[in-house]
Amino acid sequence: MSGSPVRPIRLLVVDDDPLVRSALALMLGGQPDLELAGEAAHGREALDLTATLRPDVVLMDIRMPVLNGLDATRELHARPDPPHVIVLTTFDADEHVLAALAAGADGFLLKDTAPAQILAAIRAVAAGDPMLSPSVTRTLMERFRTGATTDRATHARRRLDLLTPREREVAMAVGAGLSNAEIARSLYLSVPTVKAHVSRLFEKLGTTNRVQIAICVHDARAL
Structure with a gap:
């Protein structure tokens, strides 16, 4: 007797650029274990949609109108049973990485990360493991080696x-x-x-x- 089917990982994509949202939706669409639950154009919309859609993982941009991704992540993390958040951005400056992690993000990836790595990061974070892009990890660890x-x-x-x-x-x-x-x-x-x-x-x-x-x-x- 076979067990119950595994529920796909529900995702919310948050980015003010519709082309980025479309590209991520296209990438996620062919994955049987992933489900695109919705899209948001800014942090405030992400907060509202998270309450209704209950995603497992949120892919969050940083620089957005109305409410930026760091503040949205912080608000999400303060809620009961919050979703996992992966910050997906073009900026890898130290202050962005540290601010995202302090806000409660479970991952930090650059937008030029290979699609296979983004998919692997989503699955890892959904399973409870953090995920940083290799370049971000090197930058962060070097900061703590030399600046603590x-x-x-x-x-x-x-x-x-x-x-x-x-x-x-x-x-x-x-x-x-x-x-x-x-x-x-x-x-x-x-x-x-x-x-x-x-x-x-x-x-x-x-x-x-x-x-x-x-x-x-x-x-x-x-x-």
């Missing part, structure tokens, strides 16, 4: 001191960019147990996504 202040590093170390030894192992694995499945294999845990540990990390570290856990880990190592 002693105060920030000390604060991060104190936050990690709140963790149990096992939680610290999971945090370090998240900081290394491992997925839940990879952490489970490396630490000989079940995936549900890893997810439970990650949830406790959010609470203890005061973080809202896995990328923020990774930043805390990298800050602590700067000491």
